[in-house]
Amino acid sequence: MSEALIRLEGIEFSYPPDREVLAGVDFALSPGERVGLVGPNGCGKTTLLHIMVGLLKPTAGTLGAFGKPRREEADFHEVRRRAGLVFQDGDDQLFCPTVIEDVAFGPLNLDKSPREARAVATETLRLVGLEGFEERITYKLSGGEKRLVSLATILAMKPDVLLLDEPTGALDEASKQRVGEVLRGLPQAMIIVSHERGFLEPLTTRILGMSGGKLVANSQSPIAARSISR
């Protein structure tokens, strides 16, 4: 087995003043793996993703990503490029007036020329099935379209890992299926936070739950999982 892409050891985290959400999380993501992460609201799933890309600093524990230990803000610049985090709310992620500008924002930050950035953006939009959306206004998109454009903005940076925070939250059945199909077609290793086991099961290689601030294997039915991971 090759080396883990992201490795967490004994990660602890509390929100001030003293709300502990993570109490010693151990986790490793191997290449090609697709991990589903379930658990009740507020149990620390989003926090965990934010720690992986250095948006939050753990109070204890060590974090390694792509073969190096990561501690300082500067260490995470590379991590954020290689591990793309898709936010829960499209309105947080999409801030440019048009879709093409938003998708090209990441590549431009990575010092691509405008011409290359536009080419990458157009290609990425095709990949998620949004050809012809280039000049659409981001805040006028539907919920499902926003989610796919958010995904495209991250894919345009060519990440090795995708971190998806509730990719199907507040979507209708058709949009959910569309997001699922797009994700299934992608080669990246993934961590998918979701409440929907029906969505996760066909898509992931294993499913973890959170219990008492730790990650635990989760193989129960949805109802049992809910009652156990309180």
Next chain:
Amino acid sequence: MIIFGTLGRSFIGRIDPRVRVLAAVLFSIVVVLCRGYGVLATALAATVLLAVVARVGAGQALRRLTELNVFMLLVAVSLPLFIPGTPVFHIGALSWSSEGLWRAGLIAARANAIMIAMTALLATMEPAHLGFALSHLGCPDKLVHVLLFMVRYVEVVHVEYHRLRDAMRLRGFRPRFNRHTLRSLGYLTGMLLVRSLERGERIMQAMKCRGFRGRFYVLDPLKICGRDVGFAAASAALAAFLVWMEWQ
């Protein structure tokens, strides 16, 4: 939002945003410095011509000018009271001077000329282009970012406001003049501020995740072409002509 609206592909709409911003600034400075009615009449005529070329909608222009001139009316009524000179008419102890009326007329002519010029030159531009133009012209990045994010998120905040407001109404809230109303509206405002702040933080995080390092890059690099040089020369010539008229 007052200054954004007419997005056109007119002749003016194709001029480089930087040139348009510079022309608007130059024109405004010259107009503010001029004192002769002949000069200001020429300037006004030039801006009206510009607005026609820029295909500014008549309705939009009139709405803006009405708002401005209601304010100018106040100036015309109050200014002659305070500027001493030959009285034109009086009511009791209040007397309106002709010098004051003259001055008020000058201010109104200037304000109208500048408003029409801004509408023709800047309102025909996408906010993002205005932002980039300002940034290229040395405006501090922070101010430019504030402008761009305001344009993007004013709608989101507005929707959030309506959601909260509807939720209040659904629970029987009707604004009256009492403490409960004031307190509730205070909570509403406070909640909007908190949510906007938190959204701002999430946007910042999302941008960091995509490699943002405090600088924006443009997808369509702006290039100055012959048309832009021509327009810049014409603007400079107009400014010089107005200054020459003023000094005659």
